[in-house]
Amino acid sequence: MATREGAGSKRIFVAGASGVIGSRLVPLLVKAGHAVAGMTRSSAKAQALRALGATPIVCDVYDLAALQAAVAGYGPDTVVHQLTDLPDDAGLVPVHAEANNHIRREGTANLIAAARAAGTRHLLAQSVAWQLPSAGAAAVEELERAVLAAGGVVLRYGRFYGPGTYHDGSLPPPPRIHVEEAARRTVAALDALSGVLVVTDDRPPAGAR
DSSP: OOOOOOTTOOEEEEETTTSTTHHHHHHHHHHTTOEEEEEESOGGGHHHHHHTTOEEEEOOTTOHHHHHHHHHHHOOSEEEEOOOOOOSSGGGGGGGHHHHHHIIIIIHHHHHHHHHHTTOOEEEEEEESSOOOHHHHHHHHHHHHHHHHTTOEEEEEOEEESTTSTTSSSOOSSSEEEHHHHHHHHHHTTTOOSEEEEESSSOOOTTOO
16 A cells, blocks of 8 residues: 655654554554554564555564664654564463563664664654563663653553453553554654653553553
8 A cells, every 4th residue: 555645744663563552553654644664573464564554574673783774774754662572362471571571671772773873863662651560660661761862752551452452341450541542642642742641541640650
């Protein structure tokens, strides 16, 4: 699907484009007239991203050289970081905690380095609006410090609910946000100045955790 760029349109590189929020975000960005590259580490998901209107890019965030080449080759105005390393089964989340912490640390650092090398000055990155256990909290704090130091925007999402999430048909404890609404509010945040935005149903103060 070709995307027509016009006045106000951006070139946007979405890392984690095939994830639970990325797959909702991509078509909204395309519908808004932006040109979108969707990064996934799974070649099997490339066709699905193409069907959503994105230019698929298969790349591992831990391969810094390949990542830098991918970002520079696309030349985005904005990089959107929606990378996680979580299982489909919510019961296995504790088992994947260290892998998810790792992507918050090294994955974020690599993505910031790639954006900087490409001359991309605007970055939005996924974080969480609730308190994680100690190791997870430290990884989140490291991610947020790195993003803010790079002049980016931290998006503190509530727990996702809705189709395809861990809470399909039920409400998680607050803070929470329907995944479709989270995607819509991410699009609305594209022009936000550097800082922390809380993306929840109840919209607590920006400094709340």
